[in-house]
Every structure is written in C-alpha cells, then in structure tokens.
Amino acid sequence: MSIRVGIVGISGFGGGEAMRLIAGHPSFELVYAAGEGSAGSRLVDRFPGVPAKLAELVIEKWDPATLPKLDVLFASLPTGTSAEALVRVPKDVKIIDIGGDHRYVEGWAYGLADVWPAQIEGQTRVANPGCFPAATLTALAPLLANKLIESENIIIDAKTGISGAGRGGADNRFGYAESNENLAPYGLLKHTHMPEMTKTIERLSGGSAAALVFTPHLVPMTRGVLVTIYCRGRASTEQCLDAARTFYAGRAFVRVTDKPPQTKWATGSNFAFVSYAADPERNLVIAMGVVDNLGKGAAGHAVQNANLIFGIPETAGLDGVPVWP
Numbered sequence: 001m002s003i004r005v006g007i008v009g010i011s012g013f014g015g016g017e018a019m020r021l022i023a024g025h026p027s028f029e030l031v032y033a034a035g036e037g038s039a040g041s042r043l044v045d046r047f048p049g050v051p052a053k054l055a056e057l058v059i060e061k062w063d064p065a066t067l068p069k070l071d072v073l074f075a076s077l078p079t080g081t082s083a084e085a086l087v088r089v090p091k092d093v094k095i096i097d098i099g100g101d102h103r104y105v106e107g108w109a110y111g112l113a114d115v116w117p118a119q120i121e122g123q124t125r126v127a128n129p130g131c132f133p134a135a136t137l138t139a140l141a142p143l144l145a146n147k148l149i150e151s152e153n154i155i156i157d158a159k160t161g162i163s164g165a166g167r168g169g170a171d172n173r174f175g176y177a178e179s180n181e182n183l184a185p186y187g188l189l190k191h192t193h194m195p196e197m198t199k200t201i202e203r204l205s206g207g208s209a210a211a212l213v214f215t216p217h218l219v220p221m222t223r224g225v226l227v228t229i230y231c232r233g234r235a236s237t238e239q240c241l242d243a244a245r246t247f248y249a250g251r252a253f254v255r256v257t258d259k260p261p262q263t264k265w266a267t268g269s270n271f272a273f274v275s276y277a278a279d280p281e282r283n284l285v286i287a288m289g290v291v292d293n294l295g296k297g298a299a300g301h302a303v304q305n306a307n308l309i310f311g312i313p314e315t316a317g318l319d320g321v322p323v324w325p
Ligand SMILES: NC(=O)C1=CN([C@@H]2O[C@H](COP(=O)(O)OP(=O)(O)OC[C@H]3O[C@@H](n4cnc5c(N)ncnc54)[C@H](OP(=O)(O)O)[C@@H]3O)[C@@H](O)[C@H]2O)C=CC1
Pocket: 008, 009, 010, 011, 012, 013, 014, 015, 034, 035, 036, 037, 038, 039, 062, 076, 077, 078, 079, 081, 098, 099, 100, 129, 130, 131, 163, 164, 165, 166, 167, 168, 169, 293, 294, 297, 298
C-alpha cells in the first residue's frame, strides 16, 4: 500500500524530522512539501542528505487550495498559524497537526498514542500532543489510571533541548551565544502546554488538576526533554513500576526502567522512557519521563498517529534504534 503524504513546514525542525521518518517509511510516499520562506527550493537544497528519490521535490508556497491528491497531511507550522488554513484542507485528506492549534478542539482527537491508541484509529483529524505533555502524560498515565497518586498537587519540573523552540524566524532568541553554557526557566505559571496537561490528567483520573504546576527550563543541548514530576501518593517504587509495566505491556514505544531515564537514551527515536521513585512514608511519588522533543515530542508521535489512523503496524517507519552517544 502506498499512502500519499504531504508535509507543510518541512524546512522547520519538526517538519524536517517528519521528512526523515517518512523517507524511510515502508508505506508512505512523500509527494508534497510546502512552506513560506523556503518555497521554491528543492529538498536537496535544504537537506543535502535527502534520499535521491526525494531530492528534486520542490517546496511549494503553502496554500490549501493547491494541494495535489493526498491521503494525509502533516502540518508543522508555528502554533497560532495553522487553524485558519487547515479548515480549507479537503475533508478526504487526513491531517496530523504537530503544532498546538487543535489540542482539545472539537472535531480533533488528542493523539496520545501510547495511552489511548484505540481512540486514534480511523480518525481523520488528530492533534499531536506537545513535547512536554508527551513526556509528562506518558509517565503519569499508569499512576493516575491506578489511583496511585492524587490528581491535585502535581508539580512538573521540565528540561528541554534548544531545538524545542524551532528554527524560528527573524526574532529567534535561541542562538548559540545565548544558549550555550546557560540555563533558563521560562513560561512560568502560564505555559501553553498547561491546558492539555490539565485536561488529560483530569480525563485519566476523574479528579481535578486545577492546581497543576509546570516549569520548563531551557538547557544547552540540541534534543531531548526530561520531566521530573512530584506527586502526592502512598505507593512504593515497585508498585509504580509494576503499574507502568502492566499499563504499557505489549506497547512498542514506552520503556519502563528501574534507573532514572536520561535524554540521550531517546535521541532520534520515538521512544518514551519512564521511571519512578516513591516513599510511602513521605506521601511522595516522583515520576520521570524522557522523550526526544522531535521524536515522541513531535514527528515520531505524528507518524505513530498516522500509522494508527491508517491501520498499518504502529511501528512502521519508527523502528530505528536511538542515536548514541
Ligand atoms: N521543535 C519541537 O521540538 C516541537 C515543535 N512543535 C510544534 O511544531 C510546530 C513547528 O515547530 P518547529 O518545526 O519547531 O518550528 P520551526 O520554526 O523550526 O519551523 C516552522 C516551519 O513553519 C513554516 N512556516 C512558518 N510560517 C509559515 C507560513 N505562513 N506558511 C507556511 N509555512 C510557514 C516554516 O517554513 P519556511 O522556512 O518555509 O518559512 C518552517 O518550515 C510548532 O507549532 C511547534 O510548536 C511541537 C512539538 C515539539
């Protein structure tokens, strides 16, 4: 089966990673690439290592009115810029929105693929989770589903690589001189990922997550997200690990580890690594989650969601071993 695929935002970090994964996918054929400033260039001009079969594909100016025949479109546009245009994509073209415009929006499934794959199968509009929610919710889901922690009083301390901010435009503030040897918290109290995390924690637990605290930090590495999540609960470490092993039994992309996970374990892959440390005496559960922000945090998760939509093996195009070191 050949599934005709398009990517808008292909010159960006998320779109470029989607291109890399789709180029190696056994059932996907990339037939359309679009953007804004990059329009007119060939893929080989932007990505010198692109496979020969894709080298001459020319990036078109993004316009939903001029799409060729497509089965699925991956949209990797800056959050805030895709909602209006994606409405104009024909209904028979399935869409995975890697950006943040359609999370918990009516008519769109929230694509938390490892946690609720059955809710994504057969959908036509899927909103990919943000990179921090992908790591956080994957780590918390087994604890919430088994009532091992309270949904209230969850504190998420997160670290992200610089590529999480995208290549950016003219006002890019993430250059080498500003980011190297630097650590910076940002988005305090009101980060854009708060609503989707709050809603999903409430959906998984049935309780309130109104008091959620989330503080991301920018660290000088290229890829990777680590979340360290402090929760209230009387479970032991073994109970948490067992709950996660059972919850993710048979699932391809979540690895439950005894050791605290590290960002490098996930680089270049669609894996999420989760682990736990808990002290029932102190009513304390620490959950940890690691993803590659461009893998499970964006393009890997998007391809997994597309596989679920089309009913092909969930691991198709995603079975590469992470890059190490
Ligand atoms: N980076 C990450 O780790 C993650 C990113 N995301 C989300 O994915 C989306 C893309 O992010 P990212 O790849 O990092 O961003 P980049 O800044 O790297 O890329 C943005 C892309 O959008 C294109 N673009 C911008 N404006 C327009 C426009 N008006 N019309 C058509 N194309 C346009 C750019 O094309 P051109 O160069 O041609 O102008 C570029 O290809 C965002 O919503 C982001 O929040 C989600 C999870 C993780």
